[in-house]
Amino acid sequence: MSALEMATTPPLPILPLPSFSQLKWQQRELIMFFHFGVNTFTDSEWGSGGENPAIFDPVGLDANQWVDTAVEAGVSLVILTAKHHDGFCLWPSKYTDHSVVRSPWQNGQGDVIRELVNAATPRGVDVGLYLSPWDRHDRRYGHDLPYNEFYLAQLQELLKKYGSVKEIWFDGAKGSNATNMTYYFTDWFSMVKELQSSINIFSDAGPDVRWVGNENGFAGSTCWSTINGSSLAIGNASIMDYLNTGDSKGRDWLPPECDVSIRRGWFWHKSQSPKTLKQLLEIYYNSVGRNCVLLLNVPPNTTGLISQEDVQRLKEFRKAIDTIFSTNLAENCLIKASSIRGGKEGGFGPQNVLDNDHLWTYWAPVDGDDGDHWIELRVRDEGLRFNVVRIQEAIGLGQRIKRHEIYVDGKRVVSGTTVGYKRLHRLEEGIVRGQILRIRIKESRGVPLISSIGLHFDPFWHPDKRYTKRQGI
Numbered sequence: 083m084s085a086l087e088m089a090t091t092p093p094l095p096i097l098p099l100p101s102f103s104q105l106k107w108q109q110r111e112l113i114m115f116f117h118f119g120v121n122t123f124t125d126s127e128w129g130s131g132g133e134n135p136a137i138f139d140p141v142g143l144d145a146n147q148w149v150d151t152a153v154e155a156g157v158s159l160v161i162l163t164a165k166h167h168d169g170f171c172l173w174p175s176k177y178t179d180h181s182v183v184r185s186p187w188q189n190g191q192g193d194v195i196r197e198l199v200n201a202a203t204p205r206g207v208d209v210g211l212y213l214s215p216w217d218r219h220d221r222r223y224g225h226d227l228p229y230n231e232f233y234l235a236q237l238q239e240l241l242k243k244y245g246s247v248k249e250i251w252f253d254g255a256k257g258s259n260a261t262n263m264t265y266y267f268t269d270w271f272s273m274v275k276e277l278q279s280s281i282n283i284f285s286d287a288g289p290d291v292r293w294v295g296n297e298n299g300f301a302g303s304t305c306w307s308t309i310n311g312s313s314l315a316i317g318n319a320s321i322m323d324y325l326n327t328g329d330s331k332g333r334d335w336l337p338p339e340c341d342v343s344i345r346r347g348w349f350w351h352k353s354q355s356p357k358t359l360k361q362l363l364e365i366y367y368n369s370v371g372r373n374c375v376l377l378l379n380v381p382p383n384t385t386g387l388i389s390q391e392d393v394q395r396l397k398e399f400r401k402a403i404d405t406i407f408s409t410n411l412a413e414n415c416l417i418k419a420s421s422i423r424g425g426k427e428g429g430f431g432p433q434n435v436l437d438n439d440h441l442w443t444y445w446a447p448v449d450g451d452d453g454d455h456w457i458e459l460r461v462r463d464e465g466l467r468f469n470v471v472r473i474q475e476a477i478g479l480g481q482r483i484k485r486h487e488i489y490v491d492g493k494r495v496v497s498g499t500t501v502g503y504k505r506l507h508r509l510e511e512g513i514v515r516g517q518i519l520r521i522r523i524k525e526s527r528g529v530p531l532i533s534s535i536g537l538h539f540d541p542f543w544h545p546d547k548r549y550t551k552r553q554g555i
């Protein structure tokens with residue numbers, strides 16, 4: 083091969099990096115939670131553990147309807163509460179009789195996890211499971227050895243019987259009066275990794291996905307996928323801010339997941355109704371638009387179906403997202419950058435930010451160049467008109483950007499910090515018109531690598547300037 087034919091090599095990564103499964107998870111953007119169990123029938127959020135299994139009778143349960151709802155919302159992973167704090171198991175566990183076995187539903191022959199897996203598999207949707215560590219029913223709770231053995235036994239049932247499980251959720255929630263006990267997390271996590279090769283473990287503290295520190299669905303406006311796992315603990319309320327923003331110096335790739343419910347409660351309650359489209363979009367911009375995955379809870383009702391109002395709202399939500407983002411107004415722009423790794427023919431030119439690959443093709447400036455990195459989009463004919471700017475980093479080589487600014491015709495419209503997998507800026511001044519858009523990277527770990535840029539028009543965005551100023555958003 084002659085020197086002329088040899089391609090320019092990609093730049094070195096900046097550690098830590100995501101694992102294969104973490105990258106897959108990040109690209110899902112929107113995933114769905116199903117909170118379902120005895121609480122659905124007692125109109126409560128935390129059961130006591132003393133519920134009679136006879137109350138569990140979702141006569142019309144149809145997991146196909148749940149998964150169809152998820153698919154229509156653009157969701158590729160659904161997570162079910164296999165056991166919540168009340169200890170009632172949605173599958174026929176061998177290790178307790180506090181389960182569907184003692185319910186009238188399908189004459190005690192039913193298995194909600196099986197129903198979900200059977201519905202999800204043919205639709206190409208992945209499944210995740212939630213197994214509450216806090217168990218208010220089981221008498222072994224509070225006795226370290228027997229309870230941990232019991233918990234591990236159930237974990238093995240869940241991870242051996244139902245095929246591939248892509249996420250397991252360890253909830254740190256626990257009542258203030260609950261008996262103290264030690265969970266053998268190290269054993270649990272090792273067992274999970276042994277039984278499932280492509281699973282991500284979620285807990286307040288990872289090890290694969292971390293909690294974002296609140297249940298509103300809002301990540302910090304600075305949001306690093308990196309953090310020091312050693313500074314985290316499961317169930318420690320004093321680390322919320324650290325979880326919310328991450329750590330630019332973090333040693334671990336441990337990205338945040340934003341869990342929030344479409345209704346006020348996690349379980350279905352007759353008295354509650356779904357959030358408005360405006361609220362859901364606010365959540366979307368503050369989660370997916372801040373480098374996070376949004377885990378949206380949609381609780382099945384007592385019939386065993388997702389309520390029509392929720393189905394309808396999710397349709398509107400998906401339609402709105404598609405309306406906003408299916409057109410990239412930057413598509414036909416002329417594009418140039420401060421410098422290009424390997425020169426014009428090296429494969430790292432700025433035109434890479436306009437293709438459909440948002441991970442492995444990217445603009446890379448020249449290495450070791452600490453100067454002013456910028457990328458500029460210019461329209462050929464009539465001006466641009468937009469109110470949302472999307473920027474994505476090539477996170478496969480590490481999260482890098484610390485500070486960035488956006489200018490339209492020389493006027494600064496955004497002053498931001500992190501970018502990560504995806505950053506969405508809804509412009510505070512509303513619709514902006516102009517001919518030249520410049521993104522300046524003011525500070526980064528190594529050179530910035532930008533994989534995608536979009537200019538979008540969001541017809542639902544009507545900023546109230548006084549309001550946004552007050553809220554600091």
Ligand SMILES: *[C@@H]1O[C@H](CO)[C@@H](O)[C@H](O)[C@H]1NC(C)=O
Binds near residue numbers: 257258259
């Ligand atoms: C905890 O116990 C105290 C004293 O028995 C009681 O007053 C309080 O309501 C309990 N709190 C919860 C959350 O159950």
Ligand SMILES: *[C@@H]1O[C@H](CO)[C@@H](O)[C@H](O)[C@H]1NC(C)=O
Binds near residue numbers: 258259260261262
């Ligand atoms: C559990 O332990 C914590 C910290 O040691 C203590 O403050 C709390 O009172 C204990 N709770 C119970 C129910 O024993």
Ligand SMILES: *[C@@H]1O[C@H](CO)[C@@H](O)[C@H](O)[C@H]1NC(C)=O
Binds near residue numbers: 321
């Ligand atoms: C919770 O985290 C804070 C801050 O890192 C730490 O000082 C404290 O010791 C932790 N508490 C527990 C119970 O782990």
Ligand SMILES: *[C@@H]1O[C@H](CO)[C@@H](O)[C@H](O)[C@H]1NC(C)=O
Binds near residue numbers: 331
């Ligand atoms: C995280 O770890 C890095 C590297 O050891 C360190 O520089 C940084 O200060 C740590 N962050 C916190 C918040 O302790």
Ligand SMILES: *[C@@H]1O[C@H](CO)[C@@H](O)[C@H](O)[C@H]1NC(C)=O
Binds near residue numbers: 383386387389
């Ligand atoms: C549950 O939702 C379905 C529609 O998806 C509806 O037909 C049914 O009446 C609902 N059940 C209750 C108790 O509201």
